[in-house]
Amino acid sequence: MTNPEHIYAIDAYADGELDPIRAMEVEKLMTQRPELRQRYESVLNLRAALRGAAAQDRASDLLQPRIERAVQRTAPTVRRWAALAASFVLGLVLAGGLAWTLLVPREPALAEAIVSAHMRSLLAEQPIDVASSDRHTVKPWLARKVPQSPDVVDLAQQGFPLLGGRVDVIDGNPIATIVYGRAKHLVSLMTFAKPIKLPVESTVAGFHIRSWSQGDLTYVAVSDIPASELATFEDDMRRSGT
Amino acid sequence: METDRALFTRVFLPHLQQAYRLARWMTGSAVDAEDVVQEASLRAFRSIRDCSGTNPRAWALAIVRNTANTWLTRNRRERAPGERSHADDSANHLDEDADHETPEIVLLRKATVEEVRRAVDALPLPFREVIVLREIEELDYRQIAEMAGIPLGTVMSRLSRARSMLFKSLGETP
Missing domain, CATH: 1.10.10 (Arc Repressor Mutant, subunit A)
Incomplete structure (x- = not known):
């Protein structure tokens, strides 16, 4: 034994x-x-x-392309933008000591995409594609770029001067975004022709998001200004009668 | 900043053949192996950010191992290693059997590839996976222990027991 x-x-x-x-x-x-x-x-x-x-085992040559296709199908561009934007934010935090909280719980992809678009605009050389405080310049510009053309109002009287507009791509769709200033901060106002699923108020990576519907459009405002000021922004927008 | 896709391409895809081989030996089927690897790839992609700080090959193989286990348990009602209850009792019971083994005075005759496959496939999953991870994927005891979530001692006893079982099915006693 x-x-x-x-x-x-x-x-x-x-x-x-x-x-x-x-x-x-x-x-x-x-x-x-x-x-x-x-x-x-x-x-x-x-x-x-x-x-x-x-030693004889070998996967078929079709396996890798099959996997790459499968991965591609599950990979919304949103994830990549979110990762990209998060890394930029990290860079900014390290560089400028900005106290953005990254460790927020994961929000739905849509909210991430919206914040990513906003952050990307902050990091771009030029946060707005058409820089103008004249709503009669911004509106036609947007109308040429996107199917639905929102009314553009100036809220300079209320402390949110119109700075311009840009087109964001959210979930594969071009979205008209109107950009307002608030002291040294920017507020991105996106307009969706279709109803979207977003809470009234949320926060992603330190950015506040507010969503509301008016008429046929759903509006989403995103900014790093305090949530209370963003709520004021919504009120001012609603009152402006768009 | 590397995209998830780029990271996946760099970390997971280079180990695809090894991933396939592991799935092939764990499932005993070339067709099932490809399904398991595809499923594992999607799992790997979804958690691609978790791979940092680990050995990419071991990380990739661990996902394939887990996917194969889930797949086998789901599709063959095979007991999963580490699963409490009857399955583990049974594995422990088999582990203990090793104590009563007669010494292996065994010479492996020249076994065909098909015979080797069948012998491995006939092993209960907890034994099959350790022998495949050790001999085919060439992982060390520590890596196997981590991957299978079992203590080192259990890796050793299962491995020895798996070998003894394979000697029985493939060997000849002179």
């Missing part, structure tokens, strides 16, 4: 798992116990048989 500890030791030796001292002990043991030597050789034979059999 072989001591099972001896069998484990032989196997561990064959697996290269023993330190040199212990390995020497096992080698000595094998010279004294032929059945242990036999076990060792059997382990090596079995290994050769297994690796020999496995």
Whole structure:
């Protein structure tokens, strides 16, 4: 009867798992116990048989393209923008000591995409595609770019001067975005022709988002100004009668 | 900043053949193996940001191993290693059997590839996975222990037991 500890030791030796001292002990043991030597050789034979059999294994050449397609289908561009934007924010935090909280719980992809678009605009050389405080310039510009053309109002009287407009791509759709200023901050106001699922108020990566519907349009405002000021912005927008 | 896709391409895809081989030996089927690898790839992609600080190959194989286990448990009602209850009792019982093994005075005769496959496929999953991870994927005990979520001692006993079982089915006693 072989001591099972001896069998484990032989196997561990064959697996290269023993330190040199212990390995020497096992080698000595094998010279004294032929059945242990036999076990060792059997382990090596079995290994050769297994690796020999496995050497033939090869996935079909179609597997990798199939996987790449499957991955592509599950990879909304939103994720990439979110990751990209998050890294920019991290860079800004490190560089400028901005106290943005990154460790917020994951929000729905849509909110992330909206914040990403806003952040991207902050990081761009030019946060607005058409820079104008004249709503009669901004509106026609947007109307040429996107199917639905929102009314553009100036809220300079209320402390939110019109700065211009840009087009964001959210979930594959071009979205008209009107940009307002607030002290040194920007407020992005996006307009969606279709109803979207967003809470009235949410926060992603330190940015506040407010969403409301008026007429046929759903508005989403995003900014790093305090949530209360963003609520004021919504009120001013509603009152302006758009 | 690397995109998720780029990270996936760099970290997971280079190990695709090994991933396939692991799935192939764990499921015992070339067709099932590709399904398992595809499923594992999507899992890997979804958690691609978790791969940092780990050995990419071990990380990729761990996902394939877990996916194969889930797949086998789902599709074959096979017991999963580490699963409490009857399955583990049974595995422990088999582990203990090793203590009563007669010494293997066994020479492996020249076994065909098909015989080797069938012998491995006949092993209960907890034993099959450790022998495949060790001998085919060439992982060490520590990596296997982490991957299978079992102590080192259990890796050793399952591995020895798996070998003894394979000697029985493939070997000849002179």
